[in-house]
Amino acid sequence: MNAIFTDASFQNITNVANRYGISVNAVTDLTQRLMSSNGSMAQFNIPELGGGGQWMQGGMTMVGDMFNNNLKSTVNGLCVELSNLIHQGAIQYKPLPKIQNADGSTSPAGHWWGNLGFPNSTGSQNGTSYAIFNTIRRLAIQQNGKVTVFDTLDNNIGGVGQQQGGNYSVTFTSQYGTVNLNSLPIISGGNGMQNAAPVQNNDIQNNVVENIVEAPIAPMMQAPMQPDNYTNDSAFEEGIFSKIEKLAGLKDKGILSVEEFENKKTDLLNRL
Structure with a gap:
């Protein structure tokens, strides 16, 4: 788990875990959930913290055992401390190593998806590569050497399958079923397609x-x-x-x- 955080950040996470008597792995997982919102909210499913739960800055805390006030207090305390550390810059991901490209620009070494960070999962099917970033709501697809990055909105992608026909040879599923890639805003790539149209009025x-x-x-x-x-x-x-x-x-x-x-x-x- 320490591989993705700076050494100083991981030490801060470890200190919080020790104070609350929670495993470092569980607190690190919770920290990753908070990092995706810059410390403002977290969705998690951590057995050590009662399973599924949510926290939002300002005092809203939900845990699987909704009548367990001690667990609520623990989760809230953890999230408040971790959120404060994130806002202070005391918890940060390690920067990805850079390589020099032929055109003089730099890009993260060994990662075709660019500077999106660490994916939740990656894979390749039928010549199409994909990288799923649920924590930052991104999906990167590489096909024929071209990379397209989608905003996955509120889809929590958990499944990948084979598709017959269509623009891509893979399909993705979330809590809502099959994800329609045509309905997702494109962040980069995609034949020059832009983000969803801005609000006009x-x-x-x-x-x-x-x-x-x-x-x-x-x-x-x-x-x-x-x-x-x-x-x-x-x-x-x-x-x-x-x-x-x-x-x-x-x-x-x-x-x-x-x-x-x-x-x-x-x-x-x-x-x-």
Whole structure:
């Protein structure tokens, strides 16, 4: 696990783990979840922390054993400390080694997917290579020497299969089923295709936001195993988390102002 963090960062993670009596591996896993949101929220499925759970900066904590207040307190304390360390720059990934390209530019050595960091999984089928980065919501595909990077939105890609026909020889599945690559925004590559079109007016913006806020509540993630007491109430709370996370994405892209995001977040939290 230490391979991806700087030595100083890993020592800070180890210190936090020791203070809480939690294994370093579990805390490192939790840290990776927090790093994907710059310390603002985390989704995790860590047996040592009660299985599936979520945390959001500001005091929202959910664990599989929803009535275990001691576990909630532990998870919240861990996330708060780790989040503070991330914001302070005391936890960082190791920089990838660089190589000099023929055109004078540099790129990470040995990684065809560029500077996306460390993938959750990689593979190759029928001449098509792929790298999945669930923590930063990216999917990189290399075909015929060309690399295309997709924004996977809220898809948590967990399966890869063979496709007959279509633009790519592989298919991907998430918690929603088969992922339609044509529906994902392209970050780079893709015959010059650009990201999804920017918002043109307030009516479009409002429609996007209201569709998120008013959509039926559904579980945000599907853990491999849920405790028996992981009830419908917990699933409802997970749906609230999911909506807030989507709104946060709109804020980060400049579609929502900070004030608009806070108002919508308050509206959702009041439903709990």
